[in-house]
Amino acid sequence: MATSGGGGGGGIFVAALWWICLMWGWAHVTPQTHNCPSRSDLAPCVCTVKKNGLDILCELTDQQHISRAMSKLKTSNEVIFYLKLRHNNLPKLQDFLFLGLNIHHLTIHNSSLAVVEESSLNSLGNQLTQLDLSQNGLISVPSTAIHNLHHLLLLNLNHNRITAIHNRSFDGLDTLEILTLYGNKIMSVESDAFKGLDKNYSVFCVQVRQFPYLTANETQSTVAMCRILIHMILPTGLEGLDSLILGHNQLKEVPARVFSHLNLLNSLELDGNQINHIHSEAFFGLEENLQYLRLGDNNIHSIPSEALRRLHRLRHLDLRSNNISSIPEDAFTGFGDTITFLNLQKNDIKVLPSLAFENLNSLETLHLQNNKLKHIPEEIMEPIVDTLRNIDIMDNPLVCDCGLRWYRDWLKSLRNKDDDVMLKKRTLCTMVSEHREYKVQELPVERMNCVGKNLEQTSANEATVPRGYCTVAVATAVSTLAVATFSSYRCM
Numbered sequence: 001m002a003t004s005g006g007g008g009g010g011g012i013f014v015a016a017l018w019w020i021c022l023m024w025g026w027a028h029v030t031p032q033t034h035n036c037p038s039r040s041d042l043a044p045c046v047c048t049v050k051k052n053g054l055d056i057l058c059e060l061t062d063q064q065h066i067s068r069a070m071s072k073l074k075t076s077n078e079v080i081f082y083l084k085l086r087h088n089n090l091p092k093l094q095d096f097l098f099l100g101l102n103i104h105h106l107t108i109h110n111s112s113l114a115v116v117e118e119s120s121l122n123s124l125g126n127q128l129t130q131l132d133l134s135q136n137g138l139i140s141v142p143s144t145a146i147h148n149l150h151h152l153l154l155l156n157l158n159h160n161r162i163t164a165i166h167n168r169s170f171d172g173l174d175t176l177e178i179l180t181l182y183g184n185k186i187m188s189v190e191s192d193a194f195k196g197l198d199k200n201y202s203v204f205c206v207q208v209r210q211f212p213y214l215t216a217n218e219t220q221s222t223v224a225m226c227r228i229l230i231h232m233i234l235p236t237g238l239e240g241l242d243s244l245i246l247g248h249n250q251l252k253e254v255p256a257r258v259f260s261h262l263n264l265l266n267s268l269e270l271d272g273n274q275i276n277h278i279h280s281e282a283f284f285g286l287e288e289n290l291q292y293l294r295l296g297d298n299n300i301h302s303i304p305s306e307a308l309r310r311l312h313r314l315r316h317l318d319l320r321s322n323n324i325s326s327i328p329e330d331a332f333t334g335f336g337d338t339i340t341f342l343n344l345q346k347n348d349i350k351v352l353p354s355l356a357f358e359n360l361n362s363l364e365t366l367h368l369q370n371n372k373l374k375h376i377p378e379e380i381m382e383p384i385v386d387t388l389r390n391i392d393i394m395d396n397p398l399v400c401d402c403g404l405r406w407y408r409d410w411l412k413s414l415r416n417k418d419d420d421v422m423l424k425k426r427t428l429c430t431m432v433s434e435h436r437e438y439k440v441q442e443l444p445v446e447r448m449n450c451v452g453k454n455l456e457q458t459s460a461n462e463a464t465v466p467r468g469y470c471t472v473a474v475a476t477a478v479s480t481l482a483v484a485t486f487s488s489y490r491c492m
């Protein structure tokens with residue numbers, strides 16, 4: 001570079017470089033100075049200087065005093081980094097109140113705000129990044145007033161009296177990252193409510209059946225709360241929550257301890273997301289009460305045993321339509337004891353190790369249909385045979401082998417039972433030697449050379465299997481009921 005150049009030329013260059021560096025450093029080190037208007041001019045509001053601009057706080061005052069303070073600020077021409085209006089009597093935010101002000105974060109909290117006039121916030125469109133209107137009297141989203149806040153990142157409408165989120169309520173907020181609407185009285189969310197915000201955000205709709213701070217009347221009607229967030233951080237104040245529905249969002253992971261204060265949560269729906277990672281501490285805090293967990297229609301690659309182990313009350317585990325390709329022998333160790341319903345249908349499971357179901361001592365319903373299973377040997381069913389009432393293994397590439405006789409015998413025992421169960425008689429297996437398929441209940445055992453251990457088990461099975469499997473209709477009804485109960489409080 002230039003340092004290789006000789007004599008005076010190099011010296012001049014170095015001097016110039018030094019000068020440039022000095023100027024550059026000076027410009028960057030010297031803080032921008034801000035100045036507050038005089039105390040008496042601004043009273044009752046108070047002003048402090050922050051690194052990025054002024055911090056103005058107006059408390060326990062009214063419309064008139066606030067307008068006066070805003071006029072004074074206009075003449076100062078300063079960046080107002082925070083404008084905080086709290087505990088005031090400010091029922092209406094008037095048009096042009098902030099005209100001529102450069103405000104970055106605006107808070108109007110606990111100030112009886114009920115009306116936000118159409119042109120009250122317009123002038124802040126190029127600067128405002130945070131708007132907090134929490135704890136006021138808004139009965140709807142002030143859409144017309146906020147629609148040109150094109151730099152807004154956060155909108156907080158918590159604890160107002162909003163009853164409905166209408167179509168396109170947030171139109172124009174194309175930079176918004178966080179929207180919170182907790183503690184409102186939202187009863188309906190129109191289907192295009194969040195249209196215009198359809199970027200990278202996840203819409204969180206939380207329905208609450210029990211909410212400790214609501215009166216009985218309000219509790220009876222379902223309170224719906226929706227939120228849009230990139231990260232899943234649930235609010236405090238929901239300690240009494242009984243059921244949480246986060247289904248059909250765009251969650252990609254379940255991070256550690258996100259539900260940690262929801263100790264009373266009984267059911268959790270996370271189905272229909274894009275979850276591919278569940279942290280081992282994801283369900284921390286749910287140990288005592290969680291019974292229903294839905295994780296279907298995600299992108300989960302293995303049974304999240306580490307995360308599930310703490311859930312020692314779990315009864316209903318739904319992992320359908322994921323990308324689970326194998327089940328380790330210890331998959332259900334430590335938490336399988338209480339599970340009565342397990343759905344693994346529509347996965348990619350190819351092999352079941354013989355001890356896979358060893359810990360599922362209460363299992364009644366097992367869905368294994370639509371996998372890649374070629375063999376479902378008798379040993380694997382042994383630990384669950386006493387409690388199991390309903391099993392579905394349809395639509396697997398099953399090979400007709402002696403190991404399948406347990407299923408043939410079970411189906412035989414079901415003759416003339418409930419229609420839904422009879423459908424399962426269409427379960428097919430392929431007889432490789434004959435290049436053809438058989439219905440499993442028509443397995444030609446006599447031609448299959450089943451010998452030794454299997455032969456002895458045949459007689460044992462014929463005696464015991466029918467007894468263990470014969471109350472399928474009841475179990476089906478129970479599981480249908482569980483599904484119906486779930487879908488009856490689906491969001492939106």
Ligand SMILES: *[C@@H]1O[C@H](CO)[C@@H](O)[C@H](O)[C@H]1NC(C)=O
Nearest residue numbers: 060086087088089110111112
């Ligand atoms: C809300 O503001 C009022 C004054 O308008 C005040 O008396 C009250 O304590 C405030 N409430 C809370 C929860 O801060």
Ligand SMILES: *[C@@H]1O[C@H](CO)[C@@H](O)[C@H](O)[C@H]1NC(C)=O
Nearest residue numbers: 166167168190191192193195
């Ligand atoms: C909201 O949008 C949906 C979908 O476009 C539409 O079907 C519905 O009628 C709209 N609701 C209202 C109240 O306009």
Ligand SMILES: *[C@@H]1O[C@H](CO)[C@@H](O)[C@H](O)[C@H]1NC(C)=O
Nearest residue numbers: 174175197198199200201230
């Ligand atoms: C969504 O996120 C991805 C990666 O985080 C980013 O590349 C993309 O630009 C984002 N899209 C929008 C519309 O913000």
Ligand SMILES: *[C@@H]1O[C@H](CO)[C@@H](O)[C@H](O)[C@H]1NC(C)=O
Nearest residue numbers: 215216217218219220221222
């Ligand atoms: C309770 O709710 C009903 C409608 O669901 C309403 O008519 C009634 O006025 C409410 N009662 C109180 C005390 O708010």
Ligand SMILES: *[C@@H]1O[C@H](CO)[C@@H](O)[C@H](O)[C@H]1NC(C)=O
Nearest residue numbers: 299300301322323324325348
């Ligand atoms: C499922 O997992 C396999 C590897 O285990 C991967 O190759 C495949 O792309 C995955 N499918 C989806 C839809 O993610």
